Amino acid sequence: MTGQDERRVFCPVCSARFAPEGDLTEGDQVRCSICGQMLIVRACDNQWLGERRSMLSDDEIRDRVDGFAMIRGYGFNEMKEEIIDGLIGKRDAFGDFYCPCRLEQTPEYQCPCRPTRGGDVERDGRCHCGLFWKDSRER
Amino acid sequence: MTNEIKIFALSTCPYCKKTKRFLSEKGIDYEAVDVDLLTSSEQDDVLEEIEKLTGKRSFPVVIIGDEVIVGHNEDKLRQVLGL
Numbered sequence: 001m002t003g004q005d006e007r008r009v010f011c012p013v014c015s016a017r018f019a020p021e022g023d024l025t026e027g028d029q030v031r032c033s034i035c036g037q038m039l040i041v042r043a044c045d046n047q048w049l050g051e052r053r054s055m056l057s058d059d060e061i062r063d064r065v066d067g068f069a070m071i072r073g074y075g076f077n078e079m080k081e082e083i084i085d086g087l088i089g090k091r092d093a094f095g096d097f098y099c100p101c102r103l104e105q106t107p108e109y110q111c112p113c114r115p116t117r118g119g120d121v122e123r124d125g126r127c128h129c130g131l132f133w134k135d136s137r138e139r
Numbered sequence: 140m141t142n143e144i145k146i147f148a149l150s151t152c153p154y155c156k157k158t159k160r161f162l163s164e165k166g167i168d169y170e171a172v173d174v175d176l177l178t179s180s181e182q183d184d185v186l187e188e189i190e191k192l193t194g195k196r197s198f199p200v201v202i203i204g205d206e207v208i209v210g211h212n213e214d215k216l217r218q219v220l221g222l
Contacts (some may be wrong), residue, residue: 079153081155082153086152089150101152101198137217
């Protein structure tokens with residue numbers, strides 16, 4: 001692999017490419033710097049593809065939301081567990097961890113949803129669901 | 140309180156659950172519709188009604204007579220229901 005693609009990994013959760021630190025080797029585990037998902041790196045057609053670790057398990061979504069909050073410096077409040085239960089309910093009813101507070105079941109609303117990845121928390125202080133908070137002391 | 144209470148909700152939404160729980164704990168009857176569990180055509184009809192009432196697609200929507208409450212709002216529920 002050469003050029004920019006050499007360093008970038010495709011994340012299937014946020015459908016974007018990110019550049020992890022250090023050299024990549026098949027089977028490495030990296031966290032998507034955009035959505036927080038843990039991925040196993042696979043070489044495919046001259047590019048790096050991320051495979052979701054623990055795909056669709058309860059642990060996957062817990063790790064993803066914790067990872068996203070860590071990357072962005074966001075906090076949670078007392079609703080965290082109820083919202084995670086909602087995300088698990090979405091997976092059970094609709095096949096993946098879509099935003100539990102929206103009707104849509106589309107990739108753009110995989111948690112953390114695109115508006116949240118795009119800066120809703122910076123602008124509004126919280127995401128649509130109130131899972132991620134700019135300041136965890138706020139409610 | 141004689142008004143019928145209707146709630147449009149999502150089955151996965153924690154705030155919708157809180158609203159239902161709040162009313163149940165107060166012993167208040169209501170009719171709840173989980174919009175995400177409806178068929179596509181039923182969903183279209185309900186969404187049209189919700190958008191007419193609220194101008195958006197946000198849940199829960201609580202309808203008490205002429206009052207429409209969007210989101211989980213215990214203070215507003217208490218006020219409208221005279222609790």
